[in-house]
Each structure stands twice: as C-alpha cells, then as structure tokens.
Amino acid sequence: MDFNDIIGYALRIGVVLSAIFIVLGIIFLFTFQGSNGFSITQIASPNSIVNSSIFMPYEIPSGLPILRPLDYIYLGLMILIATPVIRVLLGIIQFAIERNKLYTIITIVVFFNLMFAIFLLPILIGK
Secondary structure (H helix, E strand, C coil): CCHHHHHHHHHHHHHHHHHHHHHHHHHHHHHHCEECCEEHHHHHCCCCCCCHHHCCHHHHHHHCCCCCHHHHHHHHHHHHHHHHHHHHHHHHHHHHHCCCHHHHHHHHHHHHHHHHHHHHHHHHHHC
C-alpha cells in the first residue's frame, strides 16, 4: 500500500467519524430537547453561554455512555480538528522514510506550529 493511500484513508476515516458523532449529537439534542442541563433555545441562542470554554476535553468521554448530546458534538469537532493534525504527522513520517530532510524539517515546524496554536495559544490568550 502506498503511503498516499494511508494518508487518504486517515483523512476519510477522520471526516466520517467526525460526521457520525456530530450527527448523533444533533439527533440526541433534539430527542432529549437539550443537553448538559441546557435547553435547545439556550444552546442555539446568539448570546448563548454554551461554548467550548465550559467543556473540558477530559470530561467528554464520561458523557458518551449516558448520551449527553453536546459531548457527542464536541467529540466530533475534536476529531475533525485532529484529522489534519494527523495528516501532518503522517507527512513527517512519509518524508522521513523518503529521507527528504528539508521537507521533514519543514513539516516538523508546521506540526509544532499546529500544536502551539491548539494547546498553548489559548492558554496564553486566556491570561
């Protein structure tokens, strides 16, 4: 199997999994008329207090077995965000296997920029 096929499969799997979790979350949201103690109108309001700052990523898995809709939606969004990051990581591996030092280094820099923007920048801006 060609490495480009592996990258293609990783991207497809990430997008499909993300869509499945988001659609399930939306179905549960309308079925249960809300989530995590919030009504649909509170969640959908333009001035809603429901946003990603009140949900911690480590809390999401505990909401899946009890069918909390917002946890499904946030998991789908996290998978969607992780998909291109995984693609960049696979690019590092691909260039390293090809022994292309320049592109390996450039892709490593891109990967660290992504990690900085996803994990450290929100902390620095929040202070």
